[in-house]
Amino acid sequence: MRVAIVYNEPKPSTPQDHWLSRSSSEGTIVAETFTDASEYGVLQETQLIESFLRDGGHDTALYAAEDPSDMVRFLSVERPDLIFNCCETFRGDAKLEMNVAAIFEILGIPFTGSSALTLGIALNKSVAKALFVSYAVPTPPWAVLSPGGSEDGTPNLTFPLIVKPLEEDASNGIDTNSIVDNLSDLMQRVQFIWDEFHQPALAEEFIDGRELNVALLAVSPDEFVTLPVSEILFENFPGRKHHILTYEAKWMIDSPYYISTVPQCPADLAPELEEQLRRIALKAAAAVGLRDYGRIDFRVRASDNAIFVLEANPNPDITFDSGFVRAAQASGRTHATVIREIAERAAERSLKTAPQK
Numbered sequence: 272m273r274v275a276i277v278y279n280e281p282k283p284s285t286p287q288d289h290w291l292s293r294s295s296s297e298g299t300i301v302a303e304t305f306t307d308a309s310e311y312g313v314l315q316e317t318q319l320i321e322s323f324l325r326d327g328g329h330d331t332a333l334y335a336a337e338d339p340s341d342m343v344r345f346l347s348v349e350r351p352d353l354i355f356n357c358c359e360t361f362r363g364d365a366k367l368e369m370n371v372a373a374i375f376e377i378l379g380i381p382f383t384g385s386s387a388l389t390l391g392i393a394l395n396k397s398v399a400k401a402l403f404v405s406y407a408v409p410t411p412p413w414a415v416l417s418p419g420g421s422e423d424g425t426p427n428l429t430f431p432l433i434v435k436p437l438e439e440d441a442s443n444g445i446d447t448n449s450i451v452d453n454l455s456d457l458m459q460r461v462q463f464i465w466d467e468f469h470q471p472a473l474a475e476e477f478i479d480g481r482e483l484n485v486a487l488l489a490v491s492p493d494e495f496v497t498l499p500v501s502e503i504l505f506e507n508f509p510g511r512k513h514h515i516l517t518y519e520a521k522w523m524i525d526s527p528y529y530i531s532t533v534p535q536c537p538a539d540l541a542p543e544l545e546e547q548l549r550r551i552a553l554k555a556a557a558a559v560g561l562r563d564y565g566r567i568d569f570r571v572r573a574s575d576n577a578i579f580v581l582e583a584n585p586n587p588d589i590t591f592d593s594g595f596v597r598a599a600q601a602s603g604r605t606h607a608t609v610i611r612e613i614a615e616r617a618a619e620r621s622l623k624t625a626p627q628k
Contacts, residue, residue, distance in 0.1 A: 272329050272330070272352045272353060272614075272618065273329070273330045273331075273332075273349070273350070273351045273352045273353070274324050274329045274330070274331050274332075274351055274352065274353045274354070274355055274614060275331075275332045275333075275334055275345075275346065275349055275351035275353075275354050275355070276317050276320055276321055276324075276331060276332070276333050276334070276354075276355045276357060277334050277336050277342070277354050277355070277356060277357060277358055277371070277382075278313050278314075278316070278317045278333070278334070278335055278336065278357035278358060279313060279335070279336055279357070279358045279359055279360045279361060279371075280335040280336070280337050281313060281314060282360070282362075282363035290443075290444065290467040290468070291446060291518065291519070291523075293463075293467065294446050294448055294463065313357060313359065315590055315591070316357060316588070316589060316590045317333060317357050319590070319591060319606070319610075320355055320357065320589075320610055321333055323606070323607040323610040323611060324355070324610065324611065324614060326607065327607070327611045329614070332349050332351065334349075336358055336361060336371055337362065339374065342371075342374065343374065343378070346375075346378055346380060347378075351380060352381070352618070353380075353381050353382065353383070353614060353617060353618050353621070354375055354380055354381070354382035354383070355382070355383050355613075355614060356371070356372060356375070356382045356383050356384050356586065357586075358371040358372070359440070359441070359586070365394060365438065365439055365440055365441075365443070366394065366438050368390050368394065369387045369388070369390040369391040369394070370387070372384075372385075372386065372387040372390055373387035375387075381617060381618060381620070381621030382617065383563055383564075383586075383613050383614060383617040384562060384563050384564065384585060384586040384613075384617070385560065385561055385562045385563070385565070385585035385586060386560065386562065388560065389559055389560040389561060389562065389585050390585055390586070392559050392560070393440075393559050393582070393583050393584065393585050394438050394439075394440060395437060395438050396413075396435065396437055396438070396473045396582065397413065397415050397437060397473055399558075399559055399582065399583055400413055400475075402558040402559055403555060403558050403580055403583075405558070406554055406555070406557065406558035407554070408551060408554050408555045408558055408580050409551070409577070409578055409579050409580060410475075410579055410580050410581070411475040411476040411477075411478055411570075411579050411581070412427065412428055412429075412475065412476050413428070413473055413474060413475035413476070414427070414428060414473075414474050414475075415437060415471050415472070415473055415474075416457075416458075416461045416471060416472050416473075416474055417461065417465060417471040417472070418458070418461055418462045418465045420471075425454065425457065425474070428474065428475075428476055429476055430451070430452050430453060430457075431450050431451060431452050431476075431477045431513070432450070432451050432457060432474045432475060432476060432477055433445075433449050433450055433451075433474070433475055433476075433477045433515065434449050434450075434451055434457065434460040434461060434464065434472050434473070434474045435449060435464075435472065435473050435475075436464050436468040436470055436472060436473070437470050437471045437472060437473045438470055439468060439470075440584070441518075441521065441522070441588075442516060442517060442518040442520075442521045442522070443468075443518060444464055444467065444468055444518070445515065445516075445517050445518055446517045446518055446519060447510070447512045447513070447515070447517060447528075448460065449515070449517070450477055450512075450513045450515065451474075457474060460472065461474070477513065477515075478570035478571075478572050478579050478581075479513070479572065479573055479574075480570050480571045480572040480573040480574075481502060481570065481571040481573070482502065482503040482505075482514070482515075482516055482568075482569075482570060483500055483501065483502050483503075483538055483540075483548060483568075483569045483570075483571060484500070484501050484503075484566050484567060484568045484569060484594060485497050485498070485500055485501075485548055485549060485552035485566070485567045485569070486498040486501070486564070486565070486566045486587070486594065486595045486598040486599065487552060487553070487556055487561065487564060487565045487566065487567070488563075488564050488599065488609065488612065488613075489562070489563045489564065489612075489613075489616040489620075490616070491616070491619070492616065492619055492620035492623045492624075495553060495556060495561075495565075497549040497552055497553065498595075498598035498599055498601065498602045499536055499537040499538075499598050499601040499602055500536070500537060500538045500540060500545055500548055500549070500598075501534055501535065501536040501537075501538055501594050501597065501598050502534070502535045502536070502538035502539070502540075503516055503532050503533070503534055503535075504532070504533045504534075504535055505531060505532060505533075506531050506532075506533050507531045508528070508531045508532070509527045509528060509531060516532060520532040534594055534597060536594070536597045536598050536601045537601055544571070544576060544578075547578055548569060548571075548578065551567075551569075551578060551580060552567040552569075552580075555567045555580045555583050556583060558583070559583045559585070561583060561585050562585075562617075562620065563613050563616050563617050563620070564586070564587070564589075564595065564613050565583065565584055565585050565586070565587060566583075566584040566587040566594065566595055567580060567582075567583055567584070568580070568581040568582045568583075568584065569581065589609075589610065589613075591606055596609065
C-alpha cells in the first residue's frame with residue numbers, strides 16, 4: 272500500500288514570544304531551559320511512523336503541509352492509497368487542522384483518524400460538551416465567555432473554575448493561573464485568553480480529584496476497544512497549586528511541572544470504576560464521532576468518585592513516549608504494531624464506505 276504521511280511543519284517560538292512568558296506562572300519558561308516538545312515531537316512521530324510502515328511492507332512518502340495548492344499537487348502526483356494524517360495544526364493555527372482533513376475528503380483519498388467534522392467539533396470545547404450532554408455523558412458545567420460579553424452563565428457555576436481557550440488543544444493556554452476562585456480573577460483570565468489567543472474562553476467547574484484517560488483503538492471499521500486506563504500522578508507538584516495537567520506539565524521537559532506529573536498505566540482502579548470509565552469513554556467517542564483511534568480525558572471527583580469527561584481527543588499524540596502508545600504497550604502491542612493497526616483499520620474503513628460501482 273502506498274502511504275503518504277502528511278504532517279504540519281513545526282512553528283518555532285522564542286521564550287519571549289510564548290504566551291507562558293506573559294502568564295506569570297511560577298514555572299514560567301526562561302531562555303536557558305526553553306524546550307517545547309509540543310512543536311518538535313511531530314518530527315519524531317512522522318519519522319517513526321514512516322519506518323514502522325516501511326518495515327510492515329508499505330511504500331511511504333513524507334510531506335510537510337504548508338501550502339494548500341502545493342499539497343494538492345503533491346497528492347495528485349503521488350496518488351497514495353492512504354494518507355497517515357499527522358497534521359495537528361496548519362501554519363501554527365489549530366483551528367485549520369480540520370481544513371487539511373477536508374482537502375483529503377474533497378480529493379477522495381482515505382486517511383487515518385477522524386473526519387474533518389469531528390476534528391472541528393472536538394476542537395470547539397463547548398460544542399463537544401453540548402454533544403456529551405445530548406449523549407448522557409457526564410461533563411462539568413461550563414460557560415463560554417468573552418471580554419465585555421455577558422456573564423449570565425457564571426452565576427450557575429461554582430468556583431473554583433478552570434479557564435481555557437475555547438478552540439485550542441494540547442493544553443495550550445492552560446497553566447496554574449487557569450484556576451480561578453472569584454469573578455474578578457475569572458474575567459481577568461478571560462481577557463488574557465482573548466489577548467493571547469484571539470478567541471473566547473471556556474470556563475468550567477474545576478473537578479478536584481484523579482486525572483485519568485482512556486485510549487481507544489479501532490479493531491474494525493465499526494468497533495473500538497478500550498486500552499488499559501491511564502492516570503497522571505501528581506508527585507511533589509510545585510507550590511500549593513491545584514493539580515492540573517498544564518501546558519508545562521505536558522510539553523516543557525525542563526519544567527518542575529513536567530517532572531512532577533508521572534503517568535501510570537495501567538491505573539490502580541477498583542474494577543467497578545474501571546468498567547464505568549471504559550463504558551463512558553465509548554459513549555463520548557460516539558458523541559463526537561471518533562474514528563480509528565482517540566483518547567478520552569476524565570476527572571474522577573475525590574469527594575464521591577463521580578466521573579466527568581473533560582475532552583475527547585481525536586488523532587492524539589502517538590510519539591514513542593505518548594500516553595496513547597503507553598496504553599497500547601500495556602495491552603501487549605508494540606509501538607510499531609499499533610501504528611500499522613491504525614493504518615490498516617483506516618484502509619478497511621475506506622473500503623467499506625466506498626461507493627459501489
